[in-house]
Amino acid sequence: MIDSFLRYISFEKRYSQHTVKSYQNDLNQFEQYAQQQFNISSLSEATQLMIRSWVLSLMDEGTSARTVNRKIASLRSFYKFLLKRESITKDPTQKIKSLKVKKELPGFANEEEFSTFLDRLVFEDSFEGKTEQIILELLYGTGIRLSELLGLKVSDFKSSESTIKVLGKRNKERIIPVSKRLNELLKNLIAEKNHVFSHDQNSYLIVNKNGGQAYPMMIYRIVRKYLNQVPSLDKKSPHALRHTFATHLLDKGADLNAVKDLLGHSSLAATQVYTHNSLEKLKSVFDQAHPKA
Known part of the structure; x- marks a missing residue:
């Protein structure tokens, strides 16, 4: 399932190798968490509750809001793909909100x-x-x-x-x-x-x-x-x-x-x-x- 998504963003969406690798890492991380905490056999079984639980665990570990939001975005893209392929009937990320991020000005040299x-x-x-x-x-x-x-x-x-x-x-x-x-x-x-x-x-x-x-x-x-x-x-x-x-x-x-x-x-x-x-x-x-x- 993850492999199909990665092939889709690689060859159809033509994302860079770096971006594809980031998606892969985020999805694998969530899959491992969901399997350990909720004993699911496939990411198609994931629910909104599971995703929120994962987000909270990331925050408890001290993961930055910007990184957490990137991981949420990875899940959104993945489940949008599954919905489009009719592998799921409901998007579990639909009500997941991104964290507020303090806007930082770009660093530059004098x-x-x-x-x-x-x-x-x-x-x-x-x-x-x-x-x-x-x-x-x-x-x-x-x-x-x-x-x-x-x-x-x-x-x-x-x-x-x-x-x-x-x-x-x-x-x-x-x-x-x-x-x-x-x-x-x-x-x-x-x-x-x-x-x-x-x-x-x-x-x-x-x-x-x-x-x-x-x-x-x-x-x-x-x-x-x-x-x-x-x-x-x-x-x-x-x-x-x-x-x-x-x-x-x-x-x-x-x-x-x-x-x-x-x-x-x-x-x-x-x-x-x-x-x-x-x-x-x-x-x-x-x-x-x-x-x-």
């Missing part, structure tokens, strides 16, 4: 500090060093997600147009412009990659030292290695660079809709969270400069 940090960075004059530089420059210079970075192919980079083609969530493609500096860095990396490994336009842009596709922990390790030098950045992660990219654009007066398109958001609501940071900066300037402030 613009002046981050600019100085980038200018002072020194990378090894090797393929690995060039790769590390491109990873940082791409994440901050384009605001792409970790999964999008990992999926970039050599053929997605168009040097003559100074653009990269990104495959985002729900397999939506978007074209992102790159700066002259980043354009040159990408050309140099590809030339070095072709020298070290076989020339293949369909190969991945970011690879490990053996030429294989890069993986999430590799990117996290490289990003943390350098971002530890940025005190104003609380979270040293690839996503923090995405937040920094968006905040710096808006601080410079970029159009909100343009930033939305660059980030690959489906609606403005997801992008508007960054405007708070810009408003705080405006308020600070107002308080310091206005005679009646």
Whole structure:
């Protein structure tokens, strides 16, 4: 039953491997709990009471509200699938409410500090060093997600147009412009990659030292290695660079809709969270400069 659902979201909905794995973990966890606590033989037998009991147990264990909500969402999608397939007659998640989550503002680096940090960075004059530089420059210079970075192919980079083609969530493609500096860095990396490994336009842009596709922990390790030098950045992660990219654009007066398109958001609501940071900066300037402030 779980396997059928996972195949559905993998091949029909075309969710990423990371997302599919998250669904699998959540469903397996609930299945194990329901079997141990209520002795059910199939998830089709689960009830609203069982799900609420599981949610309470997660909260007692100290699981964050955000994580609990993700697990509830996994169950909702699963039972919606079963209902559609007529494997069940009633959705047990129908009256399960998500927990209230305190809205956290995205963490980002101070613009002046981050600019100085980038200018002072020194990378090894090797393929690995060039790769590390491109990873940082791409994440901050384009605001792409970790999964999008990992999926970039050599053929997605168009040097003559100074653009990269990104495959985002729900397999939506978007074209992102790159700066002259980043354009040159990408050309140099590809030339070095072709020298070290076989020339293949369909190969991945970011690879490990053996030429294989890069993986999430590799990117996290490289990003943390350098971002530890940025005190104003609380979270040293690839996503923090995405937040920094968006905040710096808006601080410079970029159009909100343009930033939305660059980030690959489906609606403005997801992008508007960054405007708070810009408003705080405006308020600070107002308080310091206005005679009646």
